[in-house]
Amino acid sequence: MRVLGVDPGLTRCGVGVVDGAPGRPLRMVGVGVVRTPAESEIGPRLLLIEQGLEQWLDEHRPDLVAVERVFAQHNVRTVMGTAQASAVAMLCATRRGIPVTLHTPSEVKAAVTGSGRADKAQVTAMVQRLLRLDAPPKPADAADALALAICHIWRGGAQTRIAAAVAAAPRARQEYRR
């Protein structure tokens, strides 16, 4: 399974590609950041993110895209940009028929460090160890995108089975909703 992890952001959108399967060694395929100039208008910035992500999708053909789930933070302006960049990532993947999964930051931290409250250094150290890299991944803020991809590879199996079971029982699901 090849997963593209996307850590969405308007100024810096982290991307990381990892190959792997639960219980098997992981392999880093690529890591980087799609940048857009902060002084540009929002429309052209979203277009640059789309073009950047399309290049990653073209080059690496992932089976799945894992995007960080955006939550409200203190800085509302940042949240908006993050939500908008994540929309572009989800759109690019869905347009190609690639399934998208969202993971919260604590799910990602818990997956790679065992603690949902791990700090950035701990996440980076574990990403380096799990991918057997000689040095921390660069650029530094792309480590989160790799962690997202790893998180999905390890959690993805169970989630996919649950989703399949829910899809197979639409009646039961509707009854719950009423």
Place this chain on the structure above:
Amino acid sequence: MRVLGVDPGLTRCGVGVVDGAPGRPLRMVGVGVVRTPAESEIGPRLLLIEQGLEQWLDEHRPDLVAVERVFAQHNVRTVMGTAQASAVAMLCATRRGIPVTLHTPSEVKAAVTGSGRADKAQVTAMVQRLLRLDAPPKPADAADALALAICHIWRGGAQTRIAAAVAAAPRARQEYRR
């Protein structure tokens, strides 16, 4: 000038097309809502919005797209969806080289009613009057998209001149930033 107004939303994305120029009568060209099922995954919903908006852009070929500027509201979940739907709208327009302008809800209300705190009924009544319609526009929640387009037609001229002046003086602008 033909303007496509977009009132972004994940479940209902209002769209309205208006022809006009400052000081000239306005004409409604089209109005509608792009809907996506609330029970679907976010990726496919964003794709449906993209496809719906592309149809409007194909059919009406606007000179400009006016999108409601998203602000933090009480319901954070709604804000995220709105921000994501607005990202799709801005992306679709920018991809075609169509300029995008954002207007706040109070700017829109002030433009069509004279008051930034007008209620929905007042906005709808003025939209009907300004576009010389026999009845309030339907669907009802698409009136905001028409109001956005009208707001842009009336405010757009000045904004475009300001933007052109700023673009013509990049040095002065950079000095302000430091």
